[in-house]
Structure formats: C-alpha cells, structure tokens
Amino acid sequence: MNFLEERIVKDGIVKPGNVLKVDSFLNHQMDIALMDEIGKEFHRRFKDKPITKVLTIEASGIAIAYPVAREFGVPLVFAKKSKSINIEGEMYVAEVESFTHKNVNQVIVSKKFLSPEDHVLIIDDFLANGCALQGLISIVESAEATVEGLGIAIEKGFQDGGWRIRNLGYQLESLAIVESMDAETGAIEFREQ
C-alpha cells in the first residue's frame, strides 16, 4: 500500500451505499502534510509533461490541486459551480452531474485563464462516475488547450468513470483505486497498480 492507501485504511470510514468518508484528512478537514505529499507524487508522475496550468473544481479539489500547482510552479485555476455576478464576460461552460448532491451544476471557467497554448493537468479528489472530470476535459477542449493528464486522489474502481476516461486515451493517475468496500466490517480493498 502507498501512503494514501495506508491513510484511507487508518482514517477512512466506510458507510452503507458505497460511501467512503475521508473528511477527517482529505475533504473537510485537511492534513496539509498529506496534501503536500500528494502534490509531490503527482509531480513525479507528470513531471515529463509541459504543464502550464493546473485545473480543478471547487471546493475540495482546490486543496489537492494547490500543492500540485506549487510543485509545477504554475497557476491554479478552479472551475466554479455557479455563475457569480462578480464574473463577467465570456466563460467556458460544462454541465456536471453531482453524484453526492444528486443535481446538475453548470461549471464555468473564465476564458481569460485557458488558451490554446495551455498544457493542463486536471486534478480532483474523487473519481466515481467521471462526470466532473468529463466536464473539466470539455472545458479544456473548448479552450483548444491540451489535456496532459488527470490526477485523482481516490478513484472508486467499481464505478465506470475511470474506465471511460482511460478509454478516451487520457493518462489518468489515481493514487488509490478502491475495488470494494464493506460497510459492515469496514474493509477496503484496493486495486493493485
């Protein structure tokens, strides 16, 4: 097991309905040392790519993407889930269905921050059905920028998002891929990588 898998086993909580709670260290309270380690690991995996921007989606994605952008020395851009009156002008827009909240969000990125010259690393905390990632890919493609890869902290390997995105030919790196979880025993099984 790698450092993130070990932490999930130690502090993650399996709930009925294939819910994995990691809110004590990853997506509500954050262990910054762990985040920094995640940043270093994604840098190691994508360091041969000419990354110019790191793109994520609010909110918890920001804390994963921050140390990644820091390692690459590039700006961090986060997609917003609702239109703000403080944001004017032209936007890239994608529709994203939220598994957690059971609704559809428009996600938007200002056209100022993605251009055809950009080589983008997309980062998020969770991958399940892949809707959020596909929205971010669609936004990068709308900008005629290049998706250089996608980095995910925790992938639910028993849902098809990862398969669909790898099938499109993208380099998708998930630090932990959960194959199965048992809410009764709390057992978590990871995919060998």
Next chain:
Amino acid sequence: MNFLEERIVKDGIVKPGNVLKVDSFLNHQMDIALMDEIGKEFHRRFKDKPITKVLTIEASGIAIAYPVAREFGVPLVFAKKSKSINIEGEMYVAEVESFTHKNVNQVIVSKKFLSPEDHVLIIDDFLANGCALQGLISIVESAEATVEGLGIAIEKGFQDGGWRIRNLGYQLESLAIVESMDAETGAIEFREQ
C-alpha cells in the same frame, strides 16, 4: 504599499458597484507564489498565538488558508455552504448572507473537527459586510473553541464588516484595506496601516 497592495494595483480591475476583480491571481486563477507569501505574512502576524486549526469557508478561502495552515503546521478545516449527503451526524451551523450571490447560505462544520481545546485562526479572501466571518466566529463559539484571530487578504474598508469585527475585540488583520475605488479611472486607494 505591501506586496499584496502592489499586486492589486497591477492586476486588479475596478468595476462599477464597488466590485474589485482579482480573479486573475486570487480567487479564480491563483498565483501560488503570492498565496505562499500571504501564508508567510499571516504566520508572522499570528505566530505568538497557540493556533491548533485554521478555519476558512469554501471555495476561494481554501487557497488562502492552505499556505497559512502549512506555515503553522496545523490542519485546515473549511466550512461548507450546503449540506452534503456524505456528511452525517452533528454539525455546527451558521447562516451567512452572500453579498456576491445575493442569497443566504447555511454554512456547516462537522463537530468532529472543532473542540473546546482548539485555538482557531479564521482566514478568508474578502471581507465586506463581515457576514461570512461572523458565521465562522459563531461556529467556533458553538464549539466552545477560541478565536485567536482573523486574517483577510482584502478588506473593503468602506463597508462596515471590519469595524464590526474589530469592535467585538478580535484581532483582525487585513493585508490590504481598500478605502475607495474609482471604476472610471481604475484608481484604488488603500488605508495606511
């Protein structure tokens, strides 16, 4: 002018209605080197306090609070704006009115992550009418934890949020306090600190 005021003058855009757009470096696209400098500055200003947690509010607050938590070597907790089905059990709740979005949000923090032993530094990107900060203060007080101080990147000095919070006796540190802005000329005047 300090480093943040200089950056606001260089890259901030004044819009009618007292809107200051800093989305190219602070709250949509983030300049990580600037964020790290903000983190160091807040550490310098609060380093004599026994901080155990940094608390912020999603989404853009996370990118300011991350380097602060990193400097203090403590966990980062962010308040969420809507109830998620992945969050069960007991929550601290406060109501916060959004100046930007013209609506009222419930903000919530899991009771697991704040306790009476905690000494909390509250961090956010903007302070205008102070509703978000007051919601966060209320959450810390619900936990019977101690608010050790509040750190803000940009305060709108012509709105009364800063006055109200300082009047309650809190140490509120704003790196840049905008006294006035002129959308016609783009001029921005800062409070001498």
